[in-house]
Amino acid sequence: MPINNYRKLISIFWTFLRISPLTFGGGYAMLPAIHREVVETNKWMSDDEMTELLAISGAAPGGVGVNVSALVGYHLAGIRGAVAAVIGITLPTFLIVMILSMVYAFLQSYPKMQAIMEGIHAAIVGLIAAAAYKMAKSSIIDKMTLFAAVATVLVLLFLPISPILVIGIGVVVGIAVVFLKQKWGMKDPFANKETQSQSPKTNRAADYFIADGI
Numbered sequence: 001m002p003i004n005n006y007r008k009l010i011s012i013f014w015t016f017l018r019i020s021p022l023t024f025g026g027g028y029a030m031l032p033a034i035h036r037e038v039v040e041t042n043k044w045m046s047d048d049e050m051t052e053l054l055a056i057s058g059a060a061p062g063g064v065g066v067n068v069s070a071l072v073g074y075h076l077a078g079i080r081g082a083v084a085a086v087i088g089i090t091l092p093t094f095l096i097v098m099i100l101s102m103v104y105a106f107l108q109s110y111p112k113m114q115a116i117m118e119g120i121h122a123a124i125v126g127l128i129a130a131a132a133y134k135m136a137k138s139s140i141i142d143k144m145t146l147f148a149a150v151a152t153v154l155v156l157l158f159l160p161i162s163p164i165l166v167i168g169i170g171v172v173v174g175i176a177v178v179f180l181k182q183k184w185g186m187k188d189p190f191a192n193k194e195t196q197s198q199s200p201k202t203n204r205a206a207d208y209f210i211a212d213g214i
């Protein structure tokens with residue numbers, strides 16, 4: 001393998017290695033840092049490419065942080081790049097969780113430790129809410145997407161339905177709605193987004209996706 005390829009793999013590994021221990025709250029909390037490093041700092045991908053990878057990563061099984069890392073690594077350097085990115089994003093987390101688990105096993109009965117955990121729980125709720133707000137600003141583009149977002153939240157909260165089924169229904173409904181709008185000559189909700197993609201971009205908060213896990 002050429003030296004340049006080794007350097008790229010090392011750069012991918014080091015980038016994700018630095019992101020992992022500095023983000024708290026799971027995969028959704030890592031996404032702003034991943035976006036900043038990949039799109040703005042290293043300029044490995046465009047804003048639109050990162051948005052597409054985030055959408056795929058959030059819909060795929062597993063933790064969204066690992067999924068994004070694998071797709072970014074594969075985009076940059078194939079299978080080797082995906083492996084380097086996944087190892088980089090998971091290694092610090094694995095070591096930190098292992099150490100914290102041993103510490104927590106000894107201190108879990110102490111009131112201060114319980115207070116710390118309560119504070120962490122509250123902070124995670126805030127992170128999720130912030131990420132949801134940022135994503136909603138670009139994902140909710142018309143009445144149909146607003147209805148879909150509200151309906152999804154209500155269904156997942158009050159009905160024992162698998163998220164996989166909800167995602168599948170969302171795909172079918174989205175395709176059907178866009179097809180019918182185009183057939184009936186109604187306004188295409190994606191026309192404005194295509195126009196915006198051709199204009200200069202800033203750091204859009206739209207690229208943050210919510211999911212569980214790393």
